[in-house]
Amino acid sequence: EAQVTQNPRYLITVTGKKLTVTCSQNMNHEYMSWYRQDPGLGLRQIYYSMNVEVTDKGDVPEGYKVSRKEKRNFPLILESPSPNQTSLYFCASRGPGRGTEAFFGQGTRLTVV
């Protein structure tokens, strides 16, 4: 089954404690991305990657890091989380071409206290 898997689904952490949210896809997609979803703001792109070792900033990259060492994995790293990073995070992957849809993970609800 084609899927994007994020872990963990829920996470509560304290300010300043480094954390990583993992994302893995099994569709051999080159394009992967991370979004955060906040009430009234829709989904905003944090980072995206068009292939292995190729990453770029989205609309709201401050406070986040990513890496793309393998095609299937695209972890999101918060080196020093702050309360304003409390949000719902989604990872997505997509095949090539203009008409291909994105496949989304189930989301990670992060709370930073």
Next chain:
Amino acid sequence: AQSVTQLDSHVSVSEGTPVLLRCNYSSSYSPSLFWYVQHPNKGLQLLLKYTSAATLVKGINGFEAEFKKSETSFHLTKPSAHMSDAAEYFCVVSDRPPPGGSYIPTFGRGTSLIVHP
């Protein structure tokens, strides 16, 4: 540059009545357009997409959308709402990329569909 505007943050309908969720887009080229649905505590699921073929697009669960270039719109409709349609809906535009780039989608802010019994 591309952008998308969902004209209503909330839409409330009664079960059995028509649904209209409005979306306007801005694009420098011929865009691809998508509608996604997000049920509570779930990820996003594709409802339908437009990619320069037929302007009337049929999706899952009885939803349709019509691409109107002259109005730069891609409104989502359904003839008869069900309780299970209550969810958040996102309109997405994806423009032609720059040389060497990729199609990067832009999301609308979402419309919350409320269905009353």
